[in-house]
Amino acid sequence: MTTASVRLPEHLIHPFAPAGRADPHPAYRWLRANDPVHFDAASRLWLVTSHADCATVLRDPRFSAAQGQRERARDDELPPSMLTTDPPDHHRLRAPGALLLGPAAVRPLGAGLAADVDALLDALPVDRPVDAVADLGRRLATAVYARLFGLPAAEFTRFEALARAASVNLDPMVPPARAALGRSAAGALTHYLDRHTTRLLADGVAVPLTALAADDRLSRAEMLGILNLAVIGGWQPLAEFIGNALHLLLPDRAAVARLAAADEDAARLAVDELLRLEAPIPFTARVTTDRVELNGGVLPAGARVLAVLTAANRDPEVFADPDDLRLDRSPNPHLGFGGGPHFCLAAPLVRQTAALLLPRLVRRFPALRGPAGAPAWDQCLVPRRLRAFPLELGPAAPDLAPAPDLAPALRCPHPGFEESR
Numbered sequence: 001m002t003t004a005s006v007r008l009p010e011h012l013i014h015p016f017a018p019a020g021r022a023d024p025h026p027a028y029r030w031l032r033a034n035d036p037v038h039f040d041a042a043s044r045l046w047l048v049t050s051h052a053d054c055a056t057v058l059r060d061p062r063f064s065a066a067q068g069q070r071e072r073a074r075d076d077e078l079p080p081s082m083l084t085t086d087p088p089d090h091h092r093l094r095a096p097g098a099l100l101l102g103p104a105a106v107r108p109l110g111a112g113l114a115a116d117v118d119a120l121l122d123a124l125p126v127d128r129p130v131d132a133v134a135d136l137g138r139r140l141a142t143a144v145y146a147r148l149f150g151l152p153a154a155e156f157t158r159f160e161a162l163a164r165a166a167s168v169n170l171d172p173m174v175p176p177a178r179a180a181l182g183r184s185a186a187g188a189l190t191h192y193l194d195r196h197t198t199r200l201l202a203d204g205v206a207v208p209l210t211a212l213a214a215d216d217r218l219s220r221a222e223m224l225g226i227l228n229l230a231v232i233g234g235w236q237p238l239a240e241f242i243g244n245a246l247h248l249l250l251p252d253r254a255a256v257a258r259l260a261a262a263d264e265d266a267a268r269l270a271v272d273e274l275l276r277l278e279a280p281i282p283f284t285a286r287v288t289t290d291r292v293e294l295n296g297g298v299l300p301a302g303a304r305v306l307a308v309l310t311a312a313n314r315d316p317e318v319f320a321d322p323d324d325l326r327l328d329r330s331p332n333p334h335l336g337f338g339g340g341p342h343f344c345l346a347a348p349l350v351r352q353t354a355a356l357l358l359p360r361l362v363r364r365f366p367a368l369r370g371p372a373g374a375p376a377w378d379q380c381l382v383p384r385r386l387r388a389f390p391l392e393l394g395p396a397a398p399d400l401a402p403a404p405d406l407a408p409a410l411r412c413p414h415p416g417f418e419e420s421r
């Protein structure tokens with residue numbers, strides 16, 4: 001095995017080191033330019049950083065997701081999910097997943113989600129600072145799952161607690177004790193989803209979850225594996241994406257104005273550009289089943305590989321001015337949703353939902369500002385996220401602010417936002 005590793009120059013901090021996690025981009029930039037298929041001696045992982053090579057890692061069948069994802073902490077009692085299987089078995093699990101997250105399942109949710117977003121904005125606290133992560137991102141994510149899973153408002157707090165605890169499983173490098181907690185949280189989440197599904201089916205509730213649960217191509221355990229993956233793989237990345245996006249957006253007042261004026265298509269382009277620059281899932285794991293020659297170097301069979309999506313997303317071979325925010329960037333072949341057979345099944349839903357929230361937010365609060373100075377990034381590697389992002393809302397645009405006496409009524413569509421605060 002060729003493991004003679006190139007070292008990062010002294011002035012750059014390793015992207016996994018505590019200080020490097022705050023801003024991994026300089027190290028990734030150097031790796032992409034100087035050693036795009038890099039053996040990292042500390043983690044014994046291969047870091048692949050160019051766009052072309054990451055796309056190959058995601059698409060080429062010699063890179064096994066089944067073996068790559070198995071390294072993550074997970075509940076061993078769960079059946080394999082679509083993310084932990086390779087084709088052809090992967091296809092068997094993914095096809096029914098469309099009942100939960102495919103375009104036909106998601107399109108009818110649009111009007112309800114728009115109402116949820118308006119209710120969320122109406123309910124923003126006026127008596128304390130607003131936080132982009134806690135008050136916007138998490139609530140948006142929970143509203144999405146409420147629509148997909150038919151969660152009643154009274155369940156929001158419990159669901160969020162389970163989703164947050166189980167999300168620890170996303171980060172392959174958490175210390176063993178936290179990984180063990182994440183595993184047991186994933187188990188608790190599965191039991192919760194099991195009971196919830198039984199209740200919904202008994203009550204004849206028609207939501208995407210019950211369409212999936214009624215499909216006989218999957219065993220009950222496989223169906224629960226998909227629900228579990230959807231929560232662990234999606235709730236926190238979606239929640240964190242909103243903070244990451246506002247952190248990029250707010251300092252650029254021209255971009256804020258552009259987003260405020262954006263129609264639906266322009267807003268979706270903007271969402272893709274924000275995802276490109278700060279991907280909440282910065283890398284994903286695979287294992288080679290054979291020796292593979294990439295443009296940037298050779299991988300032996302059995303190599304544990306990270307496709308560093310966030311590095312690929314700033315590759316100057318593909319993106320002009322890759323570190324700049326250009327909300328109208330098109331085409332934008334970023335890898336923030338992955339690529340190939342495991343491409344994020346919820347990408348249309350994420351685009352649709354974020355494109356509802358972000359323009360409405362900046363239209364309603366034209367003077368919206370984030371904190372001055374460096375943002376506080378969390379130490380967690382996956383998802384990449386801010387610890388907090390306090391916002392100054394400023395006055396609401398007069399024609400978009402709820403009239404004071406109407407505000408409580410307007411909150412009715414989703415009273416759960418009140419309860420889960």
Ligand code: HEM
Nearest residue numbers: 082083230234237238241281284336337338342344345346
């Ligand atoms: C901003 C939010 C999100 C981002 C950045 C994101 C990103 C990703 C990425 C990078 C992958 C590919 C992983 C790999 O190849 O190893 C993926 C897969 C997946 N995502 Fe998302 N995701 C997001 C939200 C969601 C949501 C909200 C859901 C569900 C409601 C979801 C469901 C899934 C599923 C089921 C897969 C596995 C697909 C497969 O293996 O075939 N994601 N996502």
